Amino acid sequence: MxxxxxxxxxxxxxxxxxxxxxxxxxxxxxxxxxxxxxxxxxxxxxxxxxxxxxxxxxxxxxxxxxxxxxxxxxxxxxxxxxxxxxxxxxxxxxxxxxxxxxxxxxxxxxxxxxxxxxxxxxxFHSQLMENLLKILARKNILLSSKNQLLSQRTIRDKVLSYLGLQAEKKGSLEFEIPFSRNELADFLCVDRSALSRVLSQLKKDGTIEYQNQHFRLL
Amino acid sequence: MxxxxxxxxxxxxxxxxxxxxxxxxxxxxxxxxxxxxxxxxxxxxxxxxxxxxxxxxxxxxxxxxxxxxxxxxxxxxxxxxxxxxxxxxxxxxxxxxxxxxxxxxxxxxxxxxxxxxxxxxxxFHSQLMENLLKILARKNILLSSKNQLLSQRTIRDKVLSYLGLQAEKKGSLEFEIPFSRNELADFLCVDRSALSRVLSQLKKDGTIEYQNQHFRLL
DNA sequence: TAATAACAGTTGCATATGCAACGTAAAAGG
DNA sequence: CCTTTTACGTTGCATATGCAACTGTTATTA
Missing domain, CATH: 2.60.120.10 (Jelly Rolls)
Known part of the structure; x- marks a missing residue:
């Protein structure tokens, strides 16, 4: 042990x-x-x-x-x-x-x-229960917000929702995301190249800026 | 009270x-x-x-x-x-x-x-805790399976996953779903008419049969 | 250092989807 | 009984997406 x-x-x-x-x-x-x-x-x-x-x-x-x-x-x-x-x-x-x-x-x-x-x-027993409760509750919230992302119909909306959540979390319009492109595509359940395409468009539109994993909302 | x-x-x-x-x-x-x-x-x-x-x-x-x-x-x-x-x-x-x-x-x-x-x-206090735990756990499982559905990329796959889950739940290839078309479209986060189209195709393909809320997997 | 592999962007193309509009049938309400 | 509403399927069309293939860049490894 x-x-x-x-x-x-x-x-x-x-x-x-x-x-x-x-x-x-x-x-x-x-x-x-x-x-x-x-x-x-x-x-x-x-x-x-x-x-x-x-x-x-x-x-x-x-x-x-x-x-x-x-x-x-x-x-x-x-x-x-x-x-x-x-x-x-x-x-x-x-x-x-x-x-x-x-x-x-x-x-x-x-x-x-x-x-x-x-x-x-x-x-310690009641502490354990409390911990378990908190773990389940947190996972609940996590799953809910992922649901929120996945319920968006277009990749564009998925991406913007995701970035919006990240911005809120960091309390800033500029932040790092914890995913590579591949991972982000997996996370959002979309094709990697399609994700790349949408990101490029958003950049061209002037909606966002990014380099690698660093993003900025405009 | x-x-x-x-x-x-x-x-x-x-x-x-x-x-x-x-x-x-x-x-x-x-x-x-x-x-x-x-x-x-x-x-x-x-x-x-x-x-x-x-x-x-x-x-x-x-x-x-x-x-x-x-x-x-x-x-x-x-x-x-x-x-x-x-x-x-x-x-x-x-x-x-x-x-x-x-x-x-x-x-x-x-x-x-x-x-x-x-x-x-x-x-009763510990019963209350147990109930709360169970509620959170159940919601967790529900959210996970909804996630599973939403992570499918096409409407076809969303529908088949959903119907598959229902079939498992009822333990039969023939069952009633609890949703109208509108509600199902909302639940799967897709357009109603697009859902109708896909259902029609699946019927024509011979993959499923249905009438109103009664479905059968083939 | 050279070779190789992982990563990310781009593009062409077939297909899937959202959206709007329309038609029909059934249900609701007067 | 007629009118209105609602539910559902259908279709045309513009657009979004997945998929495959290719490119260049950056890491990794021999």
């Missing part, structure tokens, strides 16, 4: 629990498991009864749609967690598959141990 | 609290306020410190983007709640405005009273 402390400190789920972390993990009955590259951690259709914490290695979340098309929803690195929404919602059948992208170690926390009031009524 | 009981029983946030509801609301220091049609319940930029429960009337959630375009995100009816994500996340400035669409009564529950452990350590 000691060799995990560095990682565990970075996990938001454990914020403000600090030095009592090991006690709490004991109290919650956490389990650590190892997976080899390519191994399936959780299969579509299985119940999700615990929250996973990536201790080392990388993990992919994969969705297979009705017609069998697979798509990678996200990739998780050490310190990231998964399954928190499904576990909290009491989902009986996972809609996603979780796969070890590389050899990895995962820690599992049973959700019912997190939710049920601790018999020892330790203060 | 008595005249609200009917509504309050339908509120998921109060699931499994049953007959002790009034005690709990007292314990949490709930407040009821009245608003006239058109009055602003919460202004963009204000802090969100409580969860709102619509007791009567209708409420609109409105977003104004960076360029001043207003859009109605949702409309809430009696029994619905709002602000739970912003309050739980500890958002300092609300990104949305909440407006009374008609005369209405709203009950507010301060989030810190919900989150902090109850000094009386009443069991």
């Amino acid at each position: 000691n060799n995990n402390v560095e990682i565990l400190r970075k996990v938001k789920l454990f914020d403000a629990i600090d030095d009592k972390l090991e006690d709490m993990l004991q109290c919650l009955g956490s389990e650590e498991k190892k997976y080899d590259r390519g191994e399936i951690i959780l299969m579509t259709g299985q119940p999700v009864t615990s929250v996973g914490v990536v201790l080392s290695g990388e993990v992919q979340i994969i969705q297979e749609d009705y017609y069998g098309n697979r798509s990678i929803l996200t990739e998780l690195k050490p310190g990231h967690i998964f399954g928190e929404a499904f576990a909290s919602a009491g989902i009986k059948e996972s809609p996603v598959t979780i796969l070890a992208k590389s050899n990895c170690r995962i820690m599992f926390l049973a959700i019912e141990r997190i939710i049920s009031t601790c018999p020892n009524s330790c203060i | 008595n005249n609200n009981v009917e509504i309050l029983r339908k509120v998921k946030l109060f699931d499994a609290i049953d007959d002790k509801l009034e005690d709990m609301l007292q314990c949490l220091g709930s407040e009821e306020k009245k608003y006239d049609r058109g009055e602003i319940i919460l202004m963009t930029g204000q802090p969100v410190t409580s969860v709102g429960v619509v007791l009567s009337g209708e409420v609109q959630i409105i977003q104004e983007d960076y360029y001043g375009n207003r859009s109605i995100l949702t409309e809430l009816k009696p029994g619905h709640i709002f602000g739970e994500a912003f309050a739980s996340a500890g958002i300092k400035e609300s990104p949305v405005t909440i407006l009374a669409k008609s005369n209405c009564r709203i009950m507010f529950l301060a989030i810190e009273r919900i989150i902090s452990t109850c000094p009386n350590s009443c069991i």
Whole structure:
């Protein structure tokens, strides 16, 4: 467990629990498991009864749609967690598959141990609940604003909405975006070259200025 | 308070609290306020410190983007709640405005009273936390699957993804959808006539059959 | 240093989409 | 019963987009 402390400190789920972390993990009955590259951690259709914490290695979340098309929803690195929404919602059948992208170690926390009031009524337990709540709430807000972007019908509107949000966030009309062109195109779910085209037009129109990842709204 | 009981029983946030509801609301220091049609319940930029429960009337959630375009995100009816994500996340400035669409009564529950452990350590308090967690988790999953739909690039793919999800949900290739054409177009964020066109094509291709709201995948 | 690969912009082209306008059928309202 | 409204499909047209191919620039690596 000691060799995990560095990682565990970075996990938001454990914020403000600090030095009592090991006690709490004991109290919650956490389990650590190892997976080899390519191994399936959780299969579509299985119940999700615990929250996973990536201790080392990388993990992919994969969705297979009705017609069998697979798509990678996200990739998780050490310190990231998964399954928190499904576990909290009491989902009986996972809609996603979780796969070890590389050899990895995962820690599992049973959700019912997190939710049920601790018999020892330790203060860390309620802190954990509060953290989980905040994580879900934040993700909610994130998903909502992404929804907002994706509901724009043209690339132009998607881009302007995105840049507008960034400007608000930084509190300035001039800012850096955290994406390369490829990544931005992926994020907005549009074709890369089409994105380039629209950006060029916006620049020519005098609506925005940019160079690489630095943008300015006019 | 008595005249609200009917509504309050339908509120998921109060699931499994049953007959002790009034005690709990007292314990949490709930407040009821009245608003006239058109009055602003919460202004963009204000802090969100409580969860709102619509007791009567209708409420609109409105977003104004960076360029001043207003859009109605949702409309809430009696029994619905709002602000739970912003309050739980500890958002300092609300990104949305909440407006009374008609005369209405709203009950507010301060989030810190919900989150902090109850000094009386009443069991209903932890039930409330659990309910809130579940609500956020469910909304999370809902938003994720909507994201999935919106990230499809063509109307055809959006429609097929949507119908695929519905089929999975009903466990059958034949099912009713809960939307009219207009509503479906709104939901998928596409033009109504373009949606009609795509549906016709899919029918002609022999990919699907439908009549009104009844669909069948082939 | 040269070779190679990743990244970003550009362009041609087929197709998809939004938009507006129109027609029809069913529902609502007088 | 007639009128009005609403829902839905259809179509023409301008435009937006995806896709593929090509270019130049910048990193990376041998």
